[in-house]
Amino acid sequence: MNTEMSGMILMYALTVVLAIPLGRYIGKVYNNDKTWLDRIFNPVDKIFYRLSGIDPLKEMNWKQHLVALLTINLFWFLLCMFVLMNMSWLPLNPDKNPSMTADLAFNTAISFISNTNLQHYSGETGMSYFGQLTVMLFQFISAGCGMAIAATVFFAMREKTTEKLGNFYFLFVRSCTRILFPAALIVAFFLLFNGTPMTFAGKDTITTLQGDTVQVSRGPAAAFVPIKHLGTNGGGFFGSNSAHPFENPNYFTNIVEMVTQMLIPIAMIFALGYILKRRKLALMILGVMTVGFMLLLVPTVVGEIHGNPAIAKMGIGQTMGNMEGKEVRIGSAASAYWSIATTVISTGSVNAMHDSFMPLGGMNQMLGMMVNCFYGGVGVGFLNFFVFIILAVFISGLMVGRTPEFLGKKIEAREMKIAMIIALLHPLLILTGTAISSYLYAHHPGTYTGWLSNPGYHGFSEMLYEFSSSSANNGSEFSGLNGNTPFWNIADGVVMLLSRYLPIIGPVAIAGSLAAKKYVPESAGTLKTDTATFGLMVFAVIAIVAALSFFPALALGPIAEYFSLY
Amino acid sequence: MKKNIIPAIRLTLVCFVFFSGIYTLVVLGAAQFTANKGKGDVVVSNGKTYFANLGQKFTNDKYFYSRPSAVDYNAAAAGASNKGPSNPEYLKTVQTRIDTFLVHNPGIKKEAIPSDLVTSSGSGLDPDISVPAARVQVKRIAAIRGIGGGNLEQLILSNTEKPLLGLFGTEKINVLKLNIALDNLK
Missing domain, CATH: 1.20.5 (Single alpha-helices involved in coiled-coils or other helix-helix interfaces)
Structure with a gap:
């Protein structure tokens, strides 16, 4: 068990140690400063721009950024729908897997363009290799899109008074080619040499030692798995995601995959410090995020390593902890660590089944998604945090009787309205969705019984988790919920759509409008936003707005289950 | 636009x-x-090829059991039980597994059964079991195969995979490799 503890410490330490230089590098990439990869990627990017007919130096204002982003995302949606609904006749389909139904394709397409990667299908039976490569494209570009728009907000925060915030396509292409692509290659090599398959051959048939005949699904997984983590996407190549021995063959690959998924979200904060030349502000943000992460992490790990009290009553040993839905090579501690990491950042890949976690562990996973800004997904995690900063500036400004200012810009009614709408959108989507599905489930017992595979409080948690995951663009599931039904495909799809694009539009609009305002130099009367005190204030706002709105719902699910078990 | x-x-x-x-x-x-040109790590034994890190079903009493699987070790449709910790039906399943294990392993005390042997894994293809999960089966296999318990303990020891660098992660045993070694034990 001690080696399991040291494994967790190693994972966190490695993440931070690597994120510092990567953050500097990301800052340079967006600033267009010189880096040592320029020699390779300057020509590559040039080909991208020339073939697409784009002038990467044309400056855009915040509205033009959003129009460019939304237009390209719309095309991605159409392309993804087309491929998913026509896989059966498209090439690279050795296992003869079928095309998706319209509702499933709708859900999956939105899921991948919105960086959610909720999956109501299993890769083994529901995707051709062509389909897999297509959704892999979206794992790259949806992540690049989130990073590009975060960079736009960084620029807006840096500039004194301007409308011009760089070029969307420039930031997008650079995110994909100079950050995600080289990192994905490195991770792919680690996976390849640890046993992750990379082949276009179809299923293999083997006879086991005991004499059973089994079919074995394979595929180009070693290319797919790195980007699912780097881009905080989380869509698995196989149905059981990184619990599958092919996607995550041993403890070493588990460390690699864990570190890579948390790397860019943390590095983005360091990049912010680099671009704004405000290291203390970056540290304040990182501090708040880390405290939040640890508060969710520790109780979850403790719960898992102590195992299930109901099984302890049966009189057997649980030295490995709660092992239902977990793999021996990973162990309960690293599974618990992963489960919180994957939910606070918006990856949503899993290496253990969240449905079978202890109730408080499941609750903390949900809280991670409900808050959705402790590190958060690549790029968008910071945008969510930005909204909370704005709220905290306003509230603390009122409390101490100072004009609310952030980085020399006055925050006024317009920004506050947008910030409040975005902050409340998330609870609205999650709670309304859960309320509707619970109503249907309770009032039409015959029709919808197939939805849930657990009774009582835990069944309610499955629905609450599903909407939290959709709205946080996370993509993990309490997989006992049978998601591939028209209701869930469409409801989740709509929620993912709204919760991806509105929380991008809102913060960009705030940042853009702040950037255009007159710069007020800092004076003795300015509220300092890079201090621990202000960090505490942000944390309090997050706790009040995000966490407390969900408390009643959590009380009906995981908290009630906790008291029934212990 | x-x-x-x-x-x-x-x-x-x-x-x-x-x-x-x-x-x-x-x-x-x-x-x-890579070793197998990207088609997955394999072990070859007696002319037959197996995937090294893909668990197989071992329910025959003469082999070390692998963990229970929600998908019966179907490697074309991996998956888990997704049962919650308080689900009565799930707890009944675990109790049945314990009872069945005790029937097949006479003389073993309940406390000696580690939880990984009676819970199903995340992928349903877990290739490994814990060291106590192998030890608790020694008595049964020794009796069926007529091999001394000491030899089996030795076999378990030589097949135990230490944590990464001896420092990080779990200690475990690949059931397939262990059972291949068991078959080769003469």
């Missing part, structure tokens, strides 16, 4: 070629340098 449409379509297609095509081919090329 209008003047963004054509660049958006063209940029997407360029990305498609680069990230789905070129990137994939580079990784595929690198895969040709």
Whole structure:
């Protein structure tokens, strides 16, 4: 068990140690400063721009950024729908897997363009290799899109008074080619040499030692798995995601995959410090995020390593902890660590089944998604945090009787309205969705019984988790919920759509409008936003707005289950 | 909006070629340098080939059991039980597994059964069991195969995979490799 503890410490330490230089590098990439990869990627990017007919130096204002982003995302949606609904006749389909139904394709397409990667299908039976490569494209570009728009907000925060915030396509292409692509290659090599398959051959048939005949699904997984983590996407190549021995063959690959998924979200904060030349502000943000992460992490790990009290009553040993839905090579501690990491950042890949976690562990996973800004997904995690900063500036400004200012810009009614709408959108989507599905489930017992595979409080948690995951663009599931039904495909799809694009539009609009305002130099009367005190204030706002709105719902699910078990 | 449409379509297609095509081919090329050319790690024994890190079903009493699987070790449709910790039906299943284990392993005390032997894994294809999970089966296998318990303990010891660098992660045993070694024990 001690080696399991040291494994967790190693994972966190490695993440931070690597994120510092990567953050500097990301800052340079967006600033267009010189880096040592320029020699390779300057020509590559040039080909991208020339073939697409784009002038990467044309400056855009915040509205033009959003129009460019939304237009390209719309095309991605159409392309993804087309491929998913026509896989059966498209090439690279050795296992003869079928095309998706319209509702499933709708859900999956939105899921991948919105960086959610909720999956109501299993890769083994529901995707051709062509389909897999297509959704892999979206794992790259949806992540690049989130990073590009975060960079736009960084620029807006840096500039004194301007409308011009760089070029969307420039930031997008650079995110994909100079950050995600080289990192994905490195991770792919680690996976390849640890046993992750990379082949276009179809299923293999083997006879086991005991004499059973089994079919074995394979595929180009070693290319797919790195980007699912780097881009905080989380869509698995196989149905059981990184619990599958092919996607995550041993403890070493588990460390690699864990570190890579948390790397860019943390590095983005360091990049912010680099671009704004405000290291203390970056540290304040990182501090708040880390405290939040640890508060969710520790109780979850403790719960898992102590195992299930109901099984302890049966009189057997649980030295490995709660092992239902977990793999021996990973162990309960690293599974618990992963489960919180994957939910606070918006990856949503899993290496253990969240449905079978202890109730408080499941609750903390949900809280991670409900808050959705402790590190958060690549790029968008910071945008969510930005909204909370704005709220905290306003509230603390009122409390101490100072004009609310952030980085020399006055925050006024317009920004506050947008910030409040975005902050409340998330609870609205999650709670309304859960309320509707619970109503249907309770009032039409015959029709919808197939939805849930657990009774009582835990069944309610499955629905609450599903909407939290959709709205946080996370993509993990309490997989006992049978998601591939028209209701869930469409409801989740709509929620993912709204919760991806509105929380991008809102913060960009705030940042853009702040950037255009007159710069007020800092004076003795300015509220300092890079201090621990202000960090505490942000944390309090997050706790009040995000966490407390969900408390009643959590009380009906995981908290009630906790008291029934212990 | 209008003047963004054509660049958006063209940029997407360029990305498609680069990230789905070129990137994939580079990784595929690198895969040709791995042991089995990217088709998965395999072990060969007595002329038969098995996937090294894919668990197999072992329910026969003469072999070390592997963990229970929600999908019966179907490697074309991996999956888990997804049962919650308080689900009565699930707890009944675990109790049945314990009872069945005790019937097949006379003389073993309940406390000696580790939980990984009676709970199903995340993928349903877990290749490993814990060391106590192997030890608790020694008595049964020794009796059936007529091999001394000491030899089996030795076999378990030599097949135990230590934590990474001896410092990080779990200690475990690959059931397939253990059972191949068991078959070769003469």
